[in-house]
Amino acid sequence: MKNMLRTFVAVALLLCVNAAYAQTRITGTVKDTSGQGLPGVSVTVKGTTSGVITDADGTFSVTAAEGSVLIFSFIGYESVERTVSGASPVDVTLTESVTLLDEVVMIGYGTTTKKELTGAVTSIKAKDFNTGSFNDPMGLVQGKVAGLLISKPDGADPLAGYQILLRGANTLTSGQQPLVIIDGVIGADLNNLNFQDVETFDVLKDGSAAAIYGTRGTNGVIIITTKGARQGKGTFEYSVQGSTQLAPRSVKNLSASEFKYAVEHYPVSAGPSVLLGSKTDWFDEITRDNPVSYQQNLALSGGTETFSHRTSVTHSTENGLLANNQMERLLVKSNIKQKVLQEKLTLDFNIINNVSKYKPANYEIFRQAFIQNPTQPVYDDSDPRTGGYYYDDELDYRNPVAMLNERKRDGKTNNMVLNMRATLQITDNLSWDNFISTQKSEWEENSYKTQFYPSLVGTNTTPGVAGEAEISNGRNSNSQVESVLNYGTSFGDHNLQLIAGYSFQEFSENSSYVGNSNFDTDVYGYNNIGAGSYFYQGKGYLGSYKESSRLIATFARGTYNFKERYLLSASLRREGSSKFGDNHKWGLFPAVSLGWRIHEENFLSEVSWIDELKIRAGFGVTGNQDFSPYKSRILLARSGSLYYNEQWINAFEPSQNPNPDLRWEKKKELNIGADFGLFNNKLSGSLEYYMRKTVDLLWTFQVSTPPYLYKELFANVGTISNQGIELTLNAQVMKKGSFQWGMIFTASHNKNKLNKLSNAEFTQKSYEVGFLGGTITANTQRIEEGKPLGTFYGPVWLGVKDGRDVFKNQNPVGEVDREDWEDIGNANPFAFLGWTNSFNYKNWGLRFAFRAGLGGKVLNSYRLYYESWKSLSIRNIVHTQYENPEFTAAITYSSKYVEDATFLKLDNIALNYNFNLQSKLISRLNVFASAQNVFWLTKYKGIDPEVNLGGLEPGIDRLSYYPRSTSVTIGLNAAF
Amino acid sequence: MKKYITLVTVGLLFVTTSCFDLSEHIYSNIPAENFFQTEKDVIAYAGRAYVKLQPFPEEQRLWSLGELAADELVIPTKHNGEWYDQGRWDDIHKLNIAPNNKILTQAWDMVFQGISACNEILSVISTINFDNKERVLAEIKILRAFYYYWGIDYWGNIPFSTSYGSKELPPQKNRAFVYAFIMQEIDENIDFLQETPSSQYYGRVTKAMAYMLQAKMYMNAQEWIGENHFADAVTSCDNIIALGAYEIEDDYFTNFKIHNEDSKENIFVIPYHSQLTTEHFYWSYLTLNSASRATINMTGVPWDGFVVNPVFFAKYATEDLRRKSFLFGQQYDKAGNPIVIDGVPFIYSPTIANYSSRGEWEGARIAKYEYQEQLNYDVNDMENDFVLFRYADVLYTKLEALYRLGQAGTFISDPDLQKIRTRAGLTPYTVGELTDTELLDELGREFAFEGHRRQDMIRFGVWENAGWNKPSTTPNKRLFPIPQTAINTNNNLIQNP
Incomplete structure (x- = not known):
């Protein structure tokens, strides 16, 4: 093997030397219109993949053959081409572009330009990012990509990330989030990236674009490129942001005086004995006032043409609304680029270390604070067993302050990403890219509940106190090896680019946990877990698990264009996953797309107001394998104990119904789009129409026993379809002197339908989901053939009469039989809109971003459980009861609680100021103030109608929730 | 050139082997293909047919469905609203059971998952050689017959399958068909079963268990298939008596003690362990x-x-x-x-x-089963073994069969039979005292909460009668409805009338 490699390198080197033979060295400077040197400009030799980047002063040096063409391109500027003649310096001035036609777009295993793009790909650069402080980089592009829903169903929890959904629900299994690729790492963890290190987002929306990532492209692909090493003089950047949260919004209940009045005047379940004389604001007791968070980032970069680096260090501490709830993170990211072998071999080395410590929130505490009797005191020392807290033995009723204080919960993660890319420029036209990456994550979560934790009070068995400790931890890894050959050539008006590659990925994960109770003392916390007596009483618990899976693929893509006018791209990926049945492991994922830049045709050249018009069509097939491994196999697990031959032995059984026929779920998508630039490119944008159909849906289906052992089988059945339109508009509304007004508008509409869910073997046509337990105990939604996912089913509410709900088709006892329940709305909004405005005047910048959801329903669980005088017992009820004061009956589920989810939100508003410094020390200084989640307008009676829209039970605003707040940030960015 | 050929060959080898290897690596479960190494493994595998019986006396399974539908058990809603549970208990009590009733569904699942498990076990172990194979196969077949017995008792018309591996949905068969199948299985397998009870076969299917199952089938034949087999029931009971292995305990409650494994009266039990059994007795x-x-x-x-x-x-x-x-x-x-x-x-x-x-x-x-101290759900559950068949049942079954044949006098002075009454502090029966009402009541008192009552009430023709807070019902309520989940997943099934 070693010998072979040596031979190969020698051959490659020989090729390089040969190729370099007829070349000359060209130097020059690239400047902007104001005469400043432009650093970071890409200088490539046309028709090849070789090139350099300008240094801090805008100078460059490149080797190219006489007569070849150099392309100078830079984000935000019009590209320029120059033919090389002789060895004279080439000086170029780049002008700022408006339409960004030559903007580089990442398309997976390569790049293209916006004008040559044939798939539905949205590219967002730093200038359009939201301003503020984000715990998840996706916050930068919220509302900026039509069809990409980025929301935060868990509100102000510092541990919660964004939910990302693209073009509707295309699958029934758990994996509905788009595939994230960060600097080539497939399935990268967004937590390992600080938002300030992001350079661009490229979202591959349609099947023809995503098919190059075959198996995991069904939900779209988000390619994130981070700021990497750059040659030039050493720069040092520093930024700091401090934020606080204002106006916490929680579900409103009755205040102590309202509660007292209600007990005395309304037909509630409670008698006067529940009035305990205190005035407790439970929400206030468990939350911080204006929690402060901060984030600091340091970045060092610089280097020569052959050696450059960038290192960024981020430290952040975020405090949640819930007292105790915290996230602290130290993230170091370093990138080193080195060119060796006469600059023919580029080595790109990345290392990321992300250490975080956190204290997670128990959302149940918010619900307990809500239901808690407001006349009840927080503390009460009459019973030594309760640790000084007021304690009530009532079922499912716990003092939230005790829940908060008497449990210590700590989490830690330690993530490491290491990768290296080696790109060998074999000839001017051919390069060979090799990538090795490993992403490892270790986590640990520990918890100790003291003897005074409400659910443990009075449960101790001698000896010891009733404390309960749990330790769990795990590790997972994602290793990737890829090798890609990249060939590019131009002859005449023909431009051709070909890639072919191999990809190998292995995932593994293992975890273990242990739990014990009844410790000698609370002093140990979770640090002496053996000291509890549950183990020798036979009640302690522990376990461990390990799994692994593999994905292997070969792929190829060709892109061709004639005169940059007629565009064609075709790709094929053959991919195998270890998770499928033996005969179905491999799948083929083809894609083809076409583009026609019509405005280049003669008949449109006369139309002056059209600067750019391209129509595109693409078709692609993608897959889904995001489920846990081993579903196809017969695995045995312990089924219990059996008394056999005078002793107890373990019995074994298949742990699941095996499905050896498990195969790929495939999504086929047709996308038709148009890109346009009008009125001197003052208005540009794109319009997309798509039709997606996913067949052989992977899901856990109900089956008959016999023939099966158990009632569930993970199998491929049915079809789901989505179709929709997306519009993106970029407008340069005004540009007058130093005043600029820019606007981005996005709109998307998606229509989902579950076409089929059954066949001869799987006969069940509908499934009841959206189960809400406790006093309600109803399935609120139904997954049914012919209907969209997220359809609420229930009795139709007509009004209140004699204190009771009146329903359509109610039976003599006033209930609606299950058969008479109706479709009472769908959780998915009809359309989403995004509207960003940015104003620049001299050194000032102001931007704000609105987002809206039109239509859609949301189930208000708090009203459903707690909106009746009858529900007021020792438990509090919702304040909206005042809107329906005549209702006194027991609550049952109906359309009464399924509300309109339409909303308009001001997501982000930011003001920034750039100092004009003539200092040699400080090259840039910028300060800003921003606010996120500023306000929202909605008719929804709960807090925020924008709830979880993923999965199979979307649109349910659950009892376990995290409140919302407005966060205000001030920040400073400086470069030295 | 040679170098290149080597390079290409090695490269191809590399590419075709590990580079494209998609076999799964399993760590925390046992891949089935590696499992059967010793005879103990076979037993551990086959034994799960018994484990599937362990949920029998749980809150939402076979036992509670039958007892609540009969007149022994009631689960009224409490003053504070507890135990209302969307009326699911009340519906069973009043025989107004919807096909989506949770208890109905779970009882069905217990029966048919038990049958599926037996089918799968038989298909797997019949291909392996091990000691006492015939006896183990016979035990599993009789257990399957026992599940089928509950299936036709509760639902009458049920899906029928004896194989595993095909994806075909099983056809629905009526009582007569399944009855014949059960009887044939007993006939074909009874000779392979253990004859004398011993602690080694405690909790297992034995000859006496199979005869008792046969006797129960005969007793219900009139109702189920319209045939009179009471004389055959007597023969089945006599076969057990002839074994000479069982006796009526002096104390009724010996059979239900915490350590009732010592009872000489119990014939077929579900053994429980306070911690080890994953399904509990609580x-x-x-x-x-x-x-x-x-x-x-x-x-x-x-x-x-x-x-x-x-x-x-x-x-x-x-x-x-x-x-x-x-x-x-x-x-x-x-x-x-x-x-x-x-x-x-x-x-x-x-x-x-x-x-x-x-x-x-x-x-x-x-409080029929003695309660041990420190009971704690899922942590320390009842250790008593649940009695499915016991010797008193043999004698009372024989008595009832003879009574129905007009021959009760031939057996009425049997000392063991009389002991059942005397140990309860009562006088033995005379033939004249035996009436339908008295016999049914006595069966109820002797076997209260042992899962007998439903069959007895139907056999004595009182099932339709009004009861305590329960209106009278129509004869179609002798069968439970087939759960909706079963009909949804098998379109061969037609709902009971």
């Missing part, structure tokens, strides 16, 4: 009020739902010692002191004033 939780914790030093808090039907309770004479199967009247703590809660003596009243709002301490409670 009647203490179902029936006791939390105030009863003091009586048995109970660790957990019981759920207080299952109480004795007041009308059924009244069937016991005051002197009937079997009435101690229930808790009623003043309750005492472990030390023997009367329990008083907040100044009020803790008394279980066997009567219930309001069916739709049961008082905290209303209703007699089930």
Whole structure:
């Protein structure tokens, strides 16, 4: 093997030397219109993949053959081409572009330009990012990509990330989030990236674009490129942001005086004995006032043409609304680029270390604070067993302050990403890219509940106190090896680019946990877990698990264009996953797309107001394998104990119904789009129409026993379809002197339908989901053939009469039989809109971003459980009861609680100021103030109608929730 | 050139082997193909057919469905609304059971997952050679017949399959078909079963168990397939008596003690272990009020739902010692002191004033199985083994069959038979005392909460009668509806009328 490699390198080197033979060295400077040197400009030799980047002063040096063409391109500027003649310096001035036609777009295993793009790909650069402080980089592009829903169903929890959904629900299994690729790492963890290190987002929306990532492209692909090493003089950047949260919004209940009045005047379940004389604001007791968070980032970069680096260090501490709830993170990211072998071999080395410590929130505490009797005191020392807290033995009723204080919960993660890319420029036209990456994550979560934790009070068995400790931890890894050959050539008006590659990925994960109770003392916390007596009483618990899976693929893509006018791209990926049945492991994922830049045709050249018009069509097939491994196999697990031959032995059984026929779920998508630039490119944008159909849906289906052992089988059945339109508009509304007004508008509409869910073997046509337990105990939604996912089913509410709900088709006892329940709305909004405005005047910048959801329903669980005088017992009820004061009956589920989810939100508003410094020390200084989640307008009676829209039970605003707040940030960015 | 050929060959080898290897690596489970190494493994695999029986007396399975539908058990809604559960208990009590009733569904699942498990076990182990293979196969087949027996008893028309591996949905078969299948299975396999009971075969299918199953089939043949097989039932019972291996215990409650494995009367039991068995025996939780914790030093808090039907309770004479199967009247703590809660003596009243709002301490409670101390759900459950068949059942079955044949006199003075009455503190029966009502009531008293009552009431023709807070019903209610989930997943199934 070693010998072979040596031979190969020698051959490659020989090729390089040969190729370099007829070349000359060209130097020059690239400047902007104001005469400043432009650093970071890409200088490539046309028709090849070789090139350099300008240094801090805008100078460059490149080797190219006489007569070849150099392309100078830079984000935000019009590209320029120059033919090389002789060895004279080439000086170029780049002008700022408006339409960004030559903007580089990442398309997976390569790049293209916006004008040559044939798939539905949205590219967002730093200038359009939201301003503020984000715990998840996706916050930068919220509302900026039509069809990409980025929301935060868990509100102000510092541990919660964004939910990302693209073009509707295309699958029934758990994996509905788009595939994230960060600097080539497939399935990268967004937590390992600080938002300030992001350079661009490229979202591959349609099947023809995503098919190059075959198996995991069904939900779209988000390619994130981070700021990497750059040659030039050493720069040092520093930024700091401090934020606080204002106006916490929680579900409103009755205040102590309202509660007292209600007990005395309304037909509630409670008698006067529940009035305990205190005035407790439970929400206030468990939350911080204006929690402060901060984030600091340091970045060092610089280097020569052959050696450059960038290192960024981020430290952040975020405090949640819930007292105790915290996230602290130290993230170091370093990138080193080195060119060796006469600059023919580029080595790109990345290392990321992300250490975080956190204290997670128990959302149940918010619900307990809500239901808690407001006349009840927080503390009460009459019973030594309760640790000084007021304690009530009532079922499912716990003092939230005790829940908060008497449990210590700590989490830690330690993530490491290491990768290296080696790109060998074999000839001017051919390069060979090799990538090795490993992403490892270790986590640990520990918890100790003291003897005074409400659910443990009075449960101790001698000896010891009733404390309960749990330790769990795990590790997972994602290793990737890829090798890609990249060939590019131009002859005449023909431009051709070909890639072919191999990809190998292995995932593994293992975890273990242990739990014990009844410790000698609370002093140990979770640090002496053996000291509890549950183990020798036979009640302690522990376990461990390990799994692994593999994905292997070969792929190829060709892109061709004639005169940059007629565009064609075709790709094929053959991919195998270890998770499928033996005969179905491999799948083929083809894609083809076409583009026609019509405005280049003669008949449109006369139309002056059209600067750019391209129509595109693409078709692609993608897959889904995001489920846990081993579903196809017969695995045995312990089924219990059996008394056999005078002793107890373990019995074994298949742990699941095996499905050896498990195969790929495939999504086929047709996308038709148009890109346009009008009125001197003052208005540009794109319009997309798509039709997606996913067949052989992977899901856990109900089956008959016999023939099966158990009632569930993970199998491929049915079809789901989505179709929709997306519009993106970029407008340069005004540009007058130093005043600029820019606007981005996005709109998307998606229509989902579950076409089929059954066949001869799987006969069940509908499934009841959206189960809400406790006093309600109803399935609120139904997954049914012919209907969209997220359809609420229930009795139709007509009004209140004699204190009771009146329903359509109610039976003599006033209930609606299950058969008479109706479709009472769908959780998915009809359309989403995004509207960003940015104003620049001299050194000032102001931007704000609105987002809206039109239509859609949301189930208000708090009203459903707690909106009746009858529900007021020792438990509090919702304040909206005042809107329906005549209702006194027991609550049952109906359309009464399924509300309109339409909303308009001001997501982000930011003001920034750039100092004009003539200092040699400080090259840039910028300060800003921003606010996120500023306000929202909605008719929804709960807090925020924008709830979880993923999965199979979307649109349910659950009892376990995290409140919302407005966060205000001030920040400073400086470069030295 | 040679170099290149080597390079390409090695490259290809590399590419075609590990680079494209998609085999799965399994760590925390046992891949089936590596499992069967020793005979113990075969038993561990086949034995799960027995494990599938363990849920039998749980809250929402076969036993509770049958007893609640019959007149022994009631689960009224408590005064605080507990145990209403969307009316699912009340619906069963009134035989107004919807096909999506949770208990109905779980009872069905227990039966048919048991049948599927037996089918799968038989298909797997029949291809392996091991000691006593015929006996093990026979045990599994009789267990499967036992599941089918419950299937036709409760639902009549059921999906039928004896194989595993095909994806074909099983056809629906009527009682006559399944009856014939069960009888044939017993005939073909009974000779391979263990004859003399011993601790080694405790909890297993033995000859006596198979004969008892056969006797029960014969007893119900009139109802199920319209044939009179009472004489055959007598023969089946005589076959067990002839084994000479079982006897009527002196004390009725010996059969239900914490360590009832010593009982010489019990024929077929489900053994439980307080910690090891994953399905539990936890009647203490179902029936006791939390105030009863003091009586048995109970660790957990019981759920207080299952109480004795007041009308059924009244069937016991005051002197009937079997009435101690229930808790009623003043309750005492472990030390023997009367329990008083907040100044009020803790008394279980066997009567219930309001069916739709049961008082905290209303209703007699089930205490047939002795309760051990420190009971704690899922941590320390009842160790008593649940009795499915016992010798008293053999003798009473024989008595009933002979009574129906007009020959009760030939057996009435059998000393073992008489002992069943005398150990209860009652006088033995004379032929003249035996009437339908008396026999049915006596079966109820002797086998209370042992899962017999439904069949007995149907056989004696009183199933349709109105009962305590239960209207009379039509004959079609002798069969339970087939659960909706079963119909949804198998379109061969037609709902019972």
